[in-house]
Amino acid sequence: MSKFMNLARKFNCFYFNGDLQRCRPFLVCGKQVGVMQAKVVEAACRYPDVFQMDSSGMISMHPSLKTYEERSARINHVLTQWKEERLFVTLKGWRNECYEVRTGFADPPLLKMDRSAACLFGVRQYGVEINGYTRHPQLGMSLWLQRRALTKPTWPGKWDNMVAGGLSVGHSVLDTALKEAEEEASIPAYLLANLRSAGSVSFYFESERGLFPNTEFVYDLELPADFVPHNSDGEVDIFELVPVSQVMERIFTPEYKTTSCPTTLDFLIRHGFINSDNEPRLPELVELLHIPLHYLYSQSSSQSPISPN
Amino acid sequence: MSKFMNLARKFNCFYFNGDLQRCRPFLVCGKQVGVMQAKVVEAACRYPDVFQMDSSGMISMHPSLKTYEERSARINHVLTQWKEERLFVTLKGWRNECYEVRTGFADPPLLKMDRSAACLFGVRQYGVEINGYTRHPQLGMSLWLQRRALTKPTWPGKWDNMVAGGLSVGHSVLDTALKEAEEEASIPAYLLANLRSAGSVSFYFESERGLFPNTEFVYDLELPADFVPHNSDGEVDIFELVPVSQVMERIFTPEYKTTSCPTTLDFLIRHGFINSDNEPRLPELVELLHIPLHYLYSQSSSQSPISPN
Known part of the structure; x- marks a missing residue:
């Protein structure tokens, strides 16, 4: 089992090990x-x-x-x-x-x-996440990661994607992404014009707190090499520009927020950094970034729910 | 039900309507x-x-x-x-x-x-598909589509992605993509250097011929605006450069190869053309481009297979 597949089992632990039946x-x-x-x-x-x-x-x-x-x-x-x-x-x-x-x-x-x-x-929860990246002249393709503030109620001090937030009532998905990008990383409007919708990820995590059938709307934002995000709302400890090769090590550490890995992996796959050469089970990994929550939550009769076990 | 969701039900007809039980x-x-x-x-x-x-x-x-x-x-x-x-x-x-x-x-x-x-x-079948695209000065973002030769045994005369082929024994996924790009569209090596792995799609189609649990390895290839593909192996009738807005109409017609739609939709989603503004059920659509074939084909005991029905 590759490191990527093990990670997919970690953020999908309820899908794999949970007692959905x-x-x-x-x-x-x-x-x-x-x-x-x-x-x-x-x-x-x-x-x-x-x-x-x-x-x-x-x-x-x-x-x-x-x-x-x-x-x-x-x-x-x-x-x-x-x-x-x-x-x-x-x-x-x-x-x-x-x-x-x-x-x-x-x-x-x-x-x-x-x-x-x-x-x-x-209950299914929806959020937005922005992969902020830059093609750096020295570091090569790099991602801006944030370390979450120690005061956050969930996952304090863990590494996370550049911008992340839950969907709030009365705001569209895109509006939420723009609002969070401004509040969390102070991205100016002229750079946010480059924000691109890139799909979504679906996974099923479980912790001591409960069940997390999560869907994240994924955005990519290419930034100029000399731009540095800074936090405006106190929710971020620091930002760090991390070359893709290092991201592909850091996501396996306990210091990376488990439930942020799907969006990071989706970026690495869409941009070709994880591919059929370094992950022979690429299709299974991709399927595990998009598990069928639409179906797991479609019960209205006495059908039994599904899970891989 | 949106047009995109209807299309997803069409190429996943066995997942939705097939009698997998x-x-x-x-x-x-x-x-x-x-x-x-x-x-x-x-x-x-x-x-x-x-x-x-x-x-x-x-x-x-x-x-x-x-x-x-x-x-x-x-x-x-x-x-x-x-x-x-x-x-x-x-x-x-x-x-x-x-x-x-x-x-x-x-x-x-x-x-x-x-x-x-x-x-x-x-039996699960695997292939490669290449989205050939260009940012055209007049047409805007456009995809090169091929019309399949009338002599092809399957889907003759239908519109298809620029390059597509089944995986052959003894060739890696990337090698197959490179070989097909040369044979089907005569893409020269210096342009193929831009070929990018972009993930995979998984879906479950059924026709009068039988069952098609298909996985396509997806590649993107950005081409210069003045490049025109031409066929070398007789498998393609014509190539046409189609602006994205027209692709988003053509995929709904019977002239488009149904089983090529997932790769096209995946491109349109990853590049932001289909997003949460024009498809409110974006996450479900994305899930339906990556149905859990890894799980549907994991039986080794008396578990019953899953499907949405």
């Missing part, structure tokens, strides 16, 4: 929005007026909760209790920032919940 | 190499010394056939009979060119069979 699909308005592990199902069953389990074992938000507001208020009430009871480690990192839960990315939101709770319900 | 995994030396539809299983069962069905319904090549040569000879014997009996339409297009059957792309070959029979056994 024993998780329960979580439905709102008859459509799947998430996946619940046994410990969350157990806690949820204490609230039969909020969560309902059907005969096939799927958990739904109670159909009497008819509006976005009702559902959001009730789930917030439950989560606040869980937080006080210290039932789940992820709720220690309560964000006071809500996440909109939808069936599909382009569908209307069905409820909102604190961002720290999304992983308890295995 | 009722197909039988086809194993050689205990590992899955293919998938057999009922009509093929029926024909194979007439040769119990070549094919063996186990209690879980999987078909294996008979374990008494111990070598590559034995297996290849016996399957060739069966296929020759089927061809004479006119049992399967695909064998009308007998190629007199063999295909090496392997567990995974980088694994040693287990047997060979005529290329026209690979789709009967649902």
Whole structure:
């Protein structure tokens, strides 16, 4: 097994090792929005007026909760209790920032919940990531990496792609990318004119906090060799320009944010640095950067979910 | 459903509509190499010394056939009979060119069979495709498309990517790309120096001929605006330089080779022409260009295969 394939198993650990068969699909308005592990199902069953389990074992938000507001208020009430009871480690990192839960990315939101709770319900999360790169006269093709601030609630001090951020309500994907590029790396507008959409990556990570079925919209931004990003919002410790050959070593270290590796690998593959010569199982690696979350979250009957195990 | 998503359902028609649950995994030396539809299983069962069905319904090549040569000879014997009996339409297009059957792309070959029979056994097929493009002063970003010769056994007269070819024994992926670029489009070596590996696409097509679980290694080749490809091997009718905006119309017509669309779409996504603004379900589209063939072909026990239905 190559180093790249091992890494793909790491950021897809729930896809490979997670017990998806024993998780329960979580439905709102008859459509799947998430996946619940046994410990969350157990806690949820204490609230039969909020969560309902059907005969096939799927958990739904109670159909009497008819509006976005009702559902959001009730789930917030439950989560606040869980937080006080210290039932789940992820709720220690309560964000006071809500996440909109939808069936599909382009569908209307069905409820909102604190961002720290999304992983308890295995809700799909979407973000944007920008590969900032330059063809440096001495270093050759190089990527700007950021080291995350030590004060960040998740992955403090880890290496990350130049710009990364979650999608926020009311902003398009491109707007979010532009906003984050300005806030995180102070990229001026005349350079952002070069920002290019380059697709997306999908993977399924699990940590002690919960489940992370993540999709990142990927952008590439070529920068002049003499440009240096600097942070404006306190979320970045330092930026470093790293030659591709060194990036291809650093991504394997524990100092690199695991869930940022798919976007980095996607860049290295699209630009030919990882290819069929240095990775004989290239197609499998590429498939593992785009696992079928659209299908894993399509349950509405008693079909059983899929995973490689 | 957007036009792009509809197109993805077309080249993935077996993934979406095929009856994978009722197909039988086809194993050689205990590992899955293919998938057999009922009509093929029926024909194979007439040769119990070549094919063996186990209690879980999987078909294996008979374990008494111990070598590559034995297996290849016996399957060739069966296929020759089927061809004479006119049992399967695909064998009308007998190629007199063999295909090496392997567990995974980088694994040693287990047997060979005529290329026209690979789709009967649902054997994974690998090819290379080159997106030849130019930033034209008048037309803007444009792709060189080829119209396939009317004499080609498959998809005659259809529009296709600039260069495409199956992987041949004894040649690396890159070597195959270089060889095809020279033979099909007469690209000189000094221009081929710009050839860039850009990843791969995986999809699952079905036609009256059989099953096509295909993986294409994708290359991009930027060409000078004044370069015009010309064919040397008789496999191409004409080449045409088509602006991206027109490519994005032509791929939806029946004149475009369905199984070449994934590589074209992958190019359009990687270069930002299809993005979250014009395709709200971009992540699902990207996932459908990279369906998990690695997993669909990983059966070795009584697990049931997966598909979206």
